[in-house]
Amino acid sequence: MTRRRLPEWFVLLLPAIVVIAAVVLIPLVFSLYSSFTPYKLTRPATLWKWVGTYNYEKILSDGKFWAAFGRTVLFLTIVLNLELLLGLGIALMMNKVTWGQRSLRTILMFPMMFSPILVGFQFKFIFNDNIGLVNNVLQSMGYNAALPWLVDGKLAMFSIIFAEVWMSTPVFAILILAGLFAMPRDPLEAAKVDGCTPIQTFRHITLPFLMPFIYIAMTIRSLDVARAYDIVQIMTGGGPARRTELLWTLMSRTGYVDSRMGLANAMGYVSIILSILFTIYFFRKLSAARAQIGMAG
Amino acid sequence: MKKTNLLKVLLASSAIVAAGESATAGMYDGVTIEAKLIGGQQYEGLYGRIAEWEAETGAKVDIISKKSHFEIDKEIKSDMAAGTTSWCVGSNHSSFAPQYEGLYANLNDLVSAETIAEFVQGNINASTVGGELLMLPRAQFDVSVLYYLKSNYEDADKAAAFKAEYGYNLAVPDTWDQVKDQAIFFADPPNFYGTQYAGKDEAIVGRFYEMVVAEGGNYLDENKKPIFNSDAGQRALQWFVDLYEAKAVPAGTTSYVWDDLGQGFASGTVALNLDWPGWAGFFNDPESSKAAGNVGVAVQPMGTVTRTGWSGHHGFSVTNDCANKEAAVSLVNFLTSEESQLAESAGGSLPTRTAVWEANVAAAKAGDDAFRAESLEAFAEGAKFAFAVPPIPEWGETTNIVFPELQAAIVGDKTVKEALDDAAAAVDELMRESGYY
Incomplete structure (x- = not known):
């Protein structure tokens, strides 16, 4: 009599399956379930009350949620593009540096090493209307007014974008720099022989080679920025008057301050759509960019 | 289930007896009280006195969290959701207290009526939610x-x-x-x-x-x-x-x-x-x-x-899940005692005990600190218009x-x-x- 044995591949994968189930699958299923309940942190019994799609209906008809959603898309779009442009510029300049490049690369990564909370506090001080660095500099140059950096709708959005870009541009710079290092020299030399201008070389050779790296950086950062929380929470808390309210400041207030975890989880699931859309878009672009330079799509 | 209830009743009754007396030397030897307290410079003097209570009772206080009340509030809510509420003493506030349904013990059962009567009645009323006394007040109904x-x-x-x-x-x-x-x-x-x-x-x-x-x-x-x-x-x-x-x-x-x-x-x-x-x-x-x-x-x-006259006040509470409520109540009694309040009110905070309040006014009148006398007069007059926020979660x-x-x-x-x-x-x-x- 032979005992029925589990297939070998399954046994080998079992530890990974167990770990993934414990740390990813179970919390995911649990939070999905709780989004169909009126779960309140201070009333644990509410976890077992099923309310169907009530939370989702509430969110879908809530103007404040969609305003935060739209603002997050706007924030994401501006931040990603600015980081790309600055990161590309820095990487191209860094690539030309012949002496002390390693030290420079390390210095470049300093902003990434700070905790986002610290960066938030740093810029909250810099942009403070009364005692902040920027206004003091402006006033010492003769501008006799206190600009409300963290209050005015446009200035507040600018301030949090500035802080986010300051902290995370190095991610783009480093990934693009890696792309520049990996680039074959032959096409560049051939272009030179054929008499291409530097702009033509960049436009038709360098940039297509870099595009896969750019899209990978875009994908990673789009997921990060869509979850932007720490810096915004510290600098403006989503305010004033919801002018800088993003999805995660709204969600965290709903979940932790108002204790409405069920509703907050439902918001989380709706907002995942945003991340999925951006990821699909960038992966398609990535495949196209790879195909263009002759790599497998 | 019944056993737990019986244990609670026993603990509660022993605490009533204990609260009536002052703590005796070494009575809580080996007991560790975990506490989540409000943080800030103005509270450090009070917390500095905890060593005296430890020396007196033999117990040890382990402050597992010290944050602003907004932060403590989030932490307490997470604790309630996770069921990790076995710590004993928590800072509380009249504006937040109604939210923590079932978390804190009714101190009417654990503190003697005589002790409760030593506090300003308005503070005791504002510390009571649904008939349960949820905290012993630390500072007077603040009115700005x-x-x-x-x-x-x-x-x-x-x-x-x-x-x-x-x-x-x-x-x-x-x-x-x-x-x-x-x-x-x-x-x-x-x-x-x-x-x-x-x-x-x-x-x-x-x-x-x-x-x-x-x-x-x-x-x-x-x-x-x-x-x-x-x-x-x-x-x-x-x-x-x-x-x-x-x-x-x-x-x-x-x-x-x-x-x-x-x-x-x-x-x-x-x-x-x-x-x-x-x-x-x-x-x-x-x-x-x-x-x-x-x-x-x-x-x-x-x-x-x-x-x-929007007002609120701080206090200290004891959790229902605390393993040694008797010692926890003793600590809360100590933190809100006449001695603690006399020491604290020297720094400007308003007491919740009638005796300390009277002592302060008398001292200000007799002393040469005109600013202190002017402030106390304004606070006393202002407190007449005090009203709390609606006591709903x-x-x-x-x-x-x-x-x-x-x-x-x-x-x-x-x-x-x-x-x-x-x-x-x-x-x-x-x-x-x-x-x-």
Whole structure:
């Protein structure tokens, strides 16, 4: 009599399956379930009350949620593009540096090493209307007014974008720099022989080679920025008057301050759509960019 | 289940006996009490005294968390959700207490009636939710009073200019309309501001709430239906809007909460400041304040109907899941004892025990500290108008709905009426969902 044995591949994968189930699958299923309940942190019994799609209906008809959603898309779009442009510029300049490049690369990564909370506090001080660095500099140059950096709708959005870009541009710079290092020299030399201008070389050779790296950086950062929380929470808390309210400041207030975890989880699931859309878009672009330079799509 | 109940009854009854007596040496040898306490410089003196209780009882206090109350609040809610509430002593606050349903023990069962009677009755009432005494009060019902820079009222040129512009004599304001006039008159942005106010979170809603009451309105009616969008509510919010539009308050005031306001007045660049009693010492201390020596304290101004008086107070609670409630109650008793309060009130905080309150007033009258005597008089007068926030678990959640709307009116995104109507509609929905009507 032979005992029925589990297939070998399954046994080998079992530890990974167990770990993934414990740390990813179970919390995911649990939070999905709780989004169909009126779960309140201070009333644990509410976890077992099923309310169907009530939370989702509430969110879908809530103007404040969609305003935060739209603002997050706007924030994401501006931040990603600015980081790309600055990161590309820095990487191209860094690539030309012949002496002390390693030290420079390390210095470049300093902003990434700070905790986002610290960066938030740093810029909250810099942009403070009364005692902040920027206004003091402006006033010492003769501008006799206190600009409300963290209050005015446009200035507040600018301030949090500035802080986010300051902290995370190095991610783009480093990934693009890696792309520049990996680039074959032959096409560049051939272009030179054929008499291409530097702009033509960049436009038709360098940039297509870099595009896969750019899209990978875009994908990673789009997921990060869509979850932007720490810096915004510290600098403006989503305010004033919801002018800088993003999805995660709204969600965290709903979940932790108002204790409405069920509703907050439902918001989380709706907002995942945003991340999925951006990821699909960038992966398609990535495949196209790879195909263009002759790599497998 | 029955066993646990029996154990609870035994523990409770032994605690009643214990609370009646003072702690005897070594009575809690080997016991460790885990505590989550409110953090901040003004509490360190009190916590420094915990070593005395440890030496006296043989127990040890392990402070597992020390944060601002807003942070402690989030942590406590997470604990409640996770069921990790076996720590024993927690800082509590009258505005937050109703939310923690089932978390804290009813101290009426654990503390002797004589001890409870030694506290100011109003504090005990405000610490009681649904008939259960949820905390022993640490500090008096704080009511904010008006701090002002005295020099503004000693300048003949200013007085004449003010009279010419507004038609009445310049004196320390007694109504909120006068505060508005004077704040606009004194303001010289960005170097000097007429006044300032808390601009976000529960802080601005509390300030708005007391202005609504001062204007003769209320926040909720007896059925818990929002009524703050009444005429009184609109007049109250208009006051905040007018000051902001006139640039009489700092542009960043919508992001300020208590610390920013305290530091602002201490910088000497704000003429009038409605603030809590706990700041008095700080404002008049040359080490911490540029306004020191120039600070006056007056009872808080009135609206068209009454004076403002939003109040709340801190206290200490014992969890239901605490393994050694007897020792925990002993610690709470110690933290709110007459000795602790005498020591604390020397730093400016107001006591909750009648005996300490009387001792303070007597000492101030007999002493040569005119500022202290002036402050205490203002605090005592101000406390007569005290009223707490509605004791419902949803108070905090309503403030999160209301404050962005108040800000929207202040910064000009909405009219006062639109903002209040939108806020009232959202609070109405919350109250319906919560089953009030």
